[in-house]
Amino acid sequence: MVQFNFIRCEAFGGSMSVHYKQLVRVTAPLLLLAVTLSSCGAIQPIGTTPVSPIGTAAPSPRTGVAANPSPSTPASASAPTSSAASSTAAQIDEQVVMAGIQETLDLYAEAYNENDPALLAQVVDPSNGPMKRYVRTKFENYQESIFGGQGGFSYEVTAITPHKLGFVIADVEQYGLTGKWTFREVNGRWLMSEPTRREIGKPRKVETEHFTFHMYDWTEDVNETLMQQMEQAREQVRERLGKVPDTKADVYIKPTFGVGPFTGPTTLAFYARTYQARDRIVIAAPNSYVFPFYDASAGWQADLQMTLTHEYTHLANNRSFTPIARMSxxxxxxxxxxxxxxxxxxxxxxxxxxxxxxxxxxxxxxxxxxxxxxxxxxxxxxxxxxxxxxxxxxxxxxxxxxxxxxxxxxxxxxxxxxxxxxxxxxxxxxxxxxxxxxxxxxxxxxxx
Ligand SMILES: [Zn+2]
Known part of the structure; x- marks a missing residue:
């Protein structure tokens, strides 16, 4: 099963290319989803292949990647603290919220199993346009895929962490994999949602010796880890290739689906370059809907670390060796x-x-x-x-x-x-x- 890799998008009279790392060992029909590139202004389903290199049995509706024997798994699995909890969030009744989220997840699974868009519409924050589009497009692409209609979806909320702006980050499990999805209470129901561009505020720049990071406070529970992982990626590339660029690389931590450069579902990170602007690496926040489900025992850092090293290799290749536009x-x-x-x-x-x-x-x-x-x-x-x-x-x-x-x-x-x-x-x-x-x-x- 594959995901997507590389899109050459002729738009804006120029050329933009985006390198996605190919996810491996993906067994999920849900990954048969459109990857869209907003700068193209059109949704483009990208090559998907129902061949699993690890020989899975019958296709099962899983989201995300299976365990990855990563050589470098950071010690701590993901465990966002609730330091960001507002006083209001801190007072929420955990059991009640989890029950509310579970209700929404059950509806969500039923919408998939029954191919029922009307049910699907009930699980999303109606005031959030990008989130509605994301959930609907993902659903439609699944139903139209060769796996559509097979059913068997179910999700379970196993933990919640109060977050900013009244949001809750839920640990959602499916077939042994975990994802972190955000929910918000709307008219007494806990719905799939994320902050809007206006709510999330402005990004800030953080300069380090090797990078210029562009990030939001919304992801402050993971920003530090992502910065360290990027540094580790650079070090690994330096060790293997012998040199890396002296110039700083721009890294954007994309906080949500609706904010920042467009990414499709199951995105960890990608490298993009344009003729108009400097090249950059974009990382999907692990607490956002586009980030793929992962093996909780390895933590979200494991697959991401290899992906960041992969993307930084593209950057180093392009800047320090041969322009990648000239390579096969x-x-x-x-x-x-x-x-x-x-x-x-x-x-x-x-x-x-x-x-x-x-x-x-x-x-x-x-x-x-x-x-x-x-x-x-x-x-x-x-x-x-x-x-x-x-x-x-x-x-x-x-x-x-x-x-x-x-x-x-x-x-x-x-x-x-x-x-x-x-x-x-x-x-x-x-x-x-x-x-x-x-x-x-x-x-x-x-x-x-
Ligand atoms: Zn690549």
């Missing part, structure tokens, strides 16, 4: 996975695909227009997650057999000039594309 898709994403996740190829199903001789080609030479190959990784219609895995193996193969990362950059630099892989392989490594491809396939069989 597999080079960009393969490198980001190589740096951020040592298990990428395995967790994305490469061993199974190699065993069954379903290797995604580097270049699709069949002549078809919609190329199914690693050079078009980010616009593939299917097997996108697997393609990320194979892209990672290409980087590993070059590192192993063609002179380490120096060899990789040598190829990238020649490719930058030639914009042709066969020509670049010949010039950089003195091999034909056919020979390189054969060697890579042999190496895959030996290695995976």
């Amino acid at each position: 898709d597999w080079m960009i994403e393969g490198l980001a996975e190589y740096v951020s996740d040592p298990l990428s190829a395995v967790s994305r199903g490469v061993p199974e695909a190699v065993a069954s001789d379903e290797i995604i080609p580097i270049m699709d030479t069949s002549g078809r227009i919609d190329k199914q190959d690693l050079e078009h990784l980010t616009i593939l219609e299917r097997d996108v997650s697997l393609a990320y895995g194979f892209a990672t193996t290409l980087v590993e193969f070059i590192v192993d057999r063609y002179g380490g990362l120096d060899g990789f950059w040598k190829l990238v630099q020649v490719y930058d000039k030639r914009q042709s892989l066969p020509a670049a392989l010949q010039e950089a490594f003195g091999v034909s594309y056919e020979q390189f491809d054969r060697e890579w396939r042999d190496w895959l069989k030996e290695t995976y």
Whole structure:
């Protein structure tokens, strides 16, 4: 099962590209949701593929990602304190609020199980336009997906934390995964809601040695952790690539679905660059609706850490090495996975695909227009997650057999000039594309 990765959006007379890290081990039909890019002004369902690299049984309606054996799980699982609780919030009757939220969650699940938009409308704060749109679009995309109508949804609220502005953050569980959703009391009922742009106030800038963070007080319970994780990501990229930009990177902590750059459901973070503005990394707040459900024992930090390292690799690649607009898709994403996740190829199903001789080609030479190959990784219609895995193996193969990362950059630099892989392989490594491809396939069989 895949999510989405990379959108090239020609808008505003310029070009904006957004790099999403591919979520792995996603087994959720709910992830078959539209990713929209507001700057395009249109909703674009992005390539989704019902193939799970970890061989899940029947598809089950789960939201979010499964446990991830992250090499670097911060010690503390997420446990937002209630320091932000207002005096009013502190006085709320926890049992009553949890019962109210559970009632809303039951309705929400029933709306999905019965494919009933009228029920769905009852669970959302009617005064919050973006939230209504978010919930409805997510619902419609699910129902229209191949998983639509299967039913089996249920949610359970397991804890609540009073937050600012009368909101409550609820720990919501589904099939063993946890999400943090915000609710507000509206006419005696606890509904899915988030603060509006006006309520949330203005962002503030926090300058650190390596970053300029743009954040809101709304997310003050996680801001510090996210800043540390970003620093850790930079350090990991520095260790693996040998250099990172001296210049500060802009990082936006997106507080809610409706505030900040547009993101679709199940977004952890992404890297975006435009010709008009500096590139930046956007992180979805873990307490917002777009952040995917996670394994509570690992905490929300685990998947996010790898994603931030992946996104910062794009930034470092673009600023300190070769502009990513001049690179092939597999080079960009393969490198980001190589740096951020040592298990990428395995967790994305490469061993199974190699065993069954379903290797995604580097270049699709069949002549078809919609190329199914690693050079078009980010616009593939299917097997996108697997393609990320194979892209990672290409980087590993070059590192192993063609002179380490120096060899990789040598190829990238020649490719930058030639914009042709066969020509670049010949010039950089003195091999034909056919020979390189054969060697890579042999190496895959030996290695995976
Ligand atoms: Zn990426």
